[in-house]
Amino acid sequence: MSEYKVYLAEDEKNLSEILKAYMTKEGWDVVVFENGDDAIAEVENTPHLWVLDIMLPGTDGYHVLKEIRAHNENTPVIFISARDQDLDRVLGLEMGSDDYLSKPFLPQELIIRVKKLLKRVYGEIAQExxxxxxxxxxxxxxxxxxxxxxxxxxxxxxxxxxxxxxxxxxxxxxxxxxxxxxxxxxxxxxxxxxxxxxxxxxxxxxxxxxxxxxxxxxxxxxxxxxx
The missing domain is CATH 1.10.10.10 (Winged helix-like DNA-binding domain superfamily/Winged helix DNA-binding domain)
Incomplete structure (x- = not known):
């Protein structure tokens, strides 16, 4: 698959612009949401992958993840957070996130995580x-x-x-x-x-x-x- 659709829910505008630029450079179609309510409104469109900040204005990332899983259990999700790292990591994985990144992180680190997850879900496994x-x-x-x-x-x-x-x-x-x-x-x-x-x-x-x-x-x- 040459182009993936990635939904990024991140309210820090500078960070979201940087992450979008890096992901767009990879050839991915990136849509940014600045709050949880806007993200939930687009859950039914089912992108190939979500990058989801936990601390979002309005509806938080945990609730967005619940809505994503209620609509499609198989959609990959990467949680990002600057809060209690261990607690968020455990809660996120228990709720069904596929990976976790704690802030601050290098944009290239997210790119590596996204590539590995997309490859695992849509790539290598399907080749045979x-x-x-x-x-x-x-x-x-x-x-x-x-x-x-x-x-x-x-x-x-x-x-x-x-x-x-x-x-x-x-x-x-x-x-x-x-x-x-x-x-x-x-x-x-x-x-x-x-x-x-x-x-x-x-x-x-x-x-x-x-x-x-x-x-x-x-x-x-x-x-x-x-x-």
Whole structure:
């Protein structure tokens, strides 16, 4: 995909202009919102990625994130904040953000984070254009969708992290991956947090895909089996 649409919600005008300039230089179509209410009004347009400041005038970033997730759980979101870094990082990740940057940061650092997230969600995973069949589920890597063939081909609602985990484990069905490997490839090398996040995502996937054989290797990690 040659052009991505990125929505930037940031009320610091100088910063938003700088970030927009850097992202536009990458060939991305960037739309800036200076307050949370304006951002929420455009949630239904579903960009490829949101860059979302937590402290926004009017409606704060947490509420904007809730609206984004209510509309489309799979839209990638990067939180930025100058407040309590550890608290915001934890709250943001728990609420479903895909990455976090604390102010001040270099614009190029955001560009690197955005590129990695866009590549992970829309790029490399889709290149093989393959579909994997697992216990009456069809995992379509290009479309980033899981179909339940026993439920009238219903598409299963998965979050970005849940889908990334499924796609990673189905790249080589039967291969065991450690929690460290999963963290690095799904959350990224810069992830700061507990490996228990992997267990939480696995638990949610098992609940949504009850017939999947997602095996726990105690003390190590996980693997998906074909039957």
């Amino acid at each position: 254009n393959k579909k994997v069949e697992l216990n009456d589920y069809i995992v379509d890597a290009e479309a980033r969708v899981v179909i339940d063939t026993l439920d009238e081909d219903r598409s299963i609602e998965l979050t970005t992290k849940e889908m990334d985990l499924i796609l990673l484990l189905t790249e080589d069905v039967g291969k065991a991956l450690s929690r460290e490997d999963i963290i690095e490839q799904v959350w990224g090398e810069d992830y700061f947090g507990s490996e228990r996040a992997v267990d939480d995502v696995v638990r949610r996937v098992r609940k949504k895909m009850s017939r999947i054989h997602l095996e726990t290797l105690y003390g190590f990690g996980y693997r998906i089996l074909s039957s």
